[in-house]
Amino acid sequence: MVKIAVLGYGTVGSGVVEVLRTNQKVIDERLGEELRIKYVLDLRDFPDDPVQELITHDFEDIVNDDEVKIVVEVMGGIEPAYTFVKRSLEAGKSVATSNKALVAKHGAELLRTAKEKNVNFLFEASVGGGIPILRPLHSSLTGDVIEEITGILNGTTNYMMTKMFYEGADYDEVLEEAQDNGFAERNPEADVEGYDACRKIAILSSIISGKQVDFEDIYCEGITKITAEDMKYAKAMGMTIKLLATCKRDGGKLNAMVAPCLLRAEHPLFSVNGVFNSIFVHGNMLGDAMFYGSGAGKLPTASAVVGDIVEEARNLDRNLGVMWSSEKLTLEDRRDVERRFFVRVKGDREELQEQVAAVFGMVQFVQAEGLSGEFGFVTEEMPEGSYEEKAERFGGQILGMIRVEE
Numbered sequence: 001m002v003k004i005a006v007l008g009y010g011t012v013g014s015g016v017v018e019v020l021r022t023n024q025k026v027i028d029e030r031l032g033e034e035l036r037i038k039y040v041l042d043l044r045d046f047p048d049d050p051v052q053e054l055i056t057h058d059f060e061d062i063v064n065d066d067e068v069k070i071v072v073e074v075m076g077g078i079e080p081a082y083t084f085v086k087r088s089l090e091a092g093k094s095v096a097t098s099n100k101a102l103v104a105k106h107g108a109e110l111l112r113t114a115k116e117k118n119v120n121f122l123f124e125a126s127v128g129g130g131i132p133i134l135r136p137l138h139s140s141l142t143g144d145v146i147e148e149i150t151g152i153l154n155g156t157t158n159y160m161m162t163k164m165f166y167e168g169a170d171y172d173e174v175l176e177e178a179q180d181n182g183f184a185e186r187n188p189e190a191d192v193e194g195y196d197a198c199r200k201i202a203i204l205s206s207i208i209s210g211k212q213v214d215f216e217d218i219y220c221e222g223i224t225k226i227t228a229e230d231m232k233y234a235k236a237m238g239m240t241i242k243l244l245a246t247c248k249r250d251g252g253k254l255n256a257m258v259a260p261c262l263l264r265a266e267h268p269l270f271s272v273n274g275v276f277n278s279i280f281v282h283g284n285m286l287g288d289a290m291f292y293g294s295g296a297g298k299l300p301t302a303s304a305v306v307g308d309i310v311e312e313a314r315n316l317d318r319n320l321g322v323m324w325s326s327e328k329l330t331l332e333d334r335r336d337v338e339r340r341f342f343v344r345v346k347g348d349r350e351e352l353q354e355q356v357a358a359v360f361g362m363v364q365f366v367q368a369e370g371l372s373g374e375f376g377f378v379t380e381e382m383p384e385g386s387y388e389e390k391a392e393r394f395g396g397q398i399l400g401m402i403r404v405e406e
């Protein structure tokens with residue numbers, strides 16, 4: 001029998017318990033032995049829940065129990081999660097986690113500790129929730145050089161933007177709905193400011209480069225500045241706006257970014273709606289591949305965690321390989337990356353179009369229905385640094401800018 005401990009009985013933790021209970025028979029059959037929860041650590045008690053008989057409030061019960069072979073960290077945050085995970089690995093226990101904040105910050109070190117101790121540190125649920133993406137990148141696609149990953153990696157913001165785009169829903173109302181559904185982070189600023197997607201693309205970038213990509217080095221913009229007017233322009237152009245997380249190889253360098261982007265209807269991520277996430281991957285041999293599914297929520301996320309638990313139970317005395325080293329990767333300067341930009345300008349188009357052309361060169365003008373006293377245009381492709389220099393020269397009438405993803 002393999003015994004495990006679950007740290008945190010919140011949305012994901014209770015999902016892990018439910019998945020293990022619901023699918024106990026089939027999981028035991030696939031593993032070839034019984035997999036059972038010995039402890040659930042939480043701050044609270046759950047007197048009306050059968051889980052109460054497994055509840056402990058003391059991590060020492062778990063780390064000092066040699067019977068516990070796998071620790072499942074689903075509490076979130078950096079501390080005490082980091083200390084508990086590190087101590088579990090040092091005690092010779094494998095760890096599965098859904099905590100992207102922890103993996104993005106301490107992943108390289110925890111992977112190294114797991115290797116030194118000949119155990120495993122797996123975190124499939126930390127990116128794309130229930131969608132299998134990390135294991136495919138680390139195992140099935142090891143024969144490829146991955147040249148691009150572009151993803152919708154945050155379920156909360158995709159849910160919100162879908163409702164705002166198609167139903168004209170109110171920002172605060174849809175954020176509350178996402179929280180009620182258990183998609184949002186404890187502090188939803190992490191979702192709406194793009195930090196959550198940024199940590200996820202940092203993890204993906206680290207895996208495909210084999211080096212540590214610090215999320216602090218990735219330019220990150222959330223959805224808080226996207227307005228109903230922006231949505232109207234997107235519709236006028238037959239496009240939509242999505243919070244995208246990207247990393248791309250450009251020559252010898254890797255660039256990465258999180259920002260709301262305009263997508264045309266033919267783009268593979270255009271129709272990814274609601275809490276769904278999707279990750280577009282381009283390999284130099286594979287060509288294009290898409291991974292699509294539930295990016296957040298109790299059971300989809302727990303499904304990925306349980307997949308890792310079973311993988312670790314199958315490999316109790318065998319490290320499955322380190323995904324990336326602690327060596328830091330320097331990313332390409334954002335200002336050198338070329339793209340087109342959609343720009344909204346305050347004023348009369350007839351009066352300002354010569355000035356626009358003089359500064360930005362050839363552009364495509366856009367007029368959205370029902371919006372007066374302003375207009376929009378899409379630039380030719382140019383490095384982001386040039387766009388910024390032109391926008392500064394153009395002056396104060398710019399109301400906003402959204403990048404166009406080709």
Ligand SMILES: NC(=O)C1=CN([C@@H]2O[C@H](COP(=O)(O)OP(=O)(O)OC[C@H]3O[C@@H](n4cnc5c(N)ncnc54)[C@H](OP(=O)(O)O)[C@@H]3O)[C@@H](O)[C@H]2O)C=CC1
Pocket residue numbers: 007008009010011012013041042043044074075076077080098099100101125126129182183184185186295296297298301
């Ligand atoms: N929800 C989702 O859809 C997804 C979440 N994740 C990640 O999974 C992790 C967990 O998320 P989620 O389940 O939503 O979060 P919740 O806040 O719902 O659950 C966290 C649980 O851990 C408990 N906890 C917190 N600190 C401690 C501690 N020091 N000791 C014991 N228990 C503690 C909390 O108790 P209390 O409530 O009393 O504070 C709570 O029950 C996060 O890292 C999140 O980013 C990943 C993918 C999807």
Ligand SMILES: N[C@@H](CC=O)C(=O)O
Pocket residue numbers: 126128129153154155156157183184185191196295296297
């Ligand atoms: N808050 C996150 C949860 C999953 O990672 C999201 O909304 O995607």
Ligand code: NA
Pocket residue numbers: 124125126127128129130131132133134304
């Ligand atoms: Na995943």
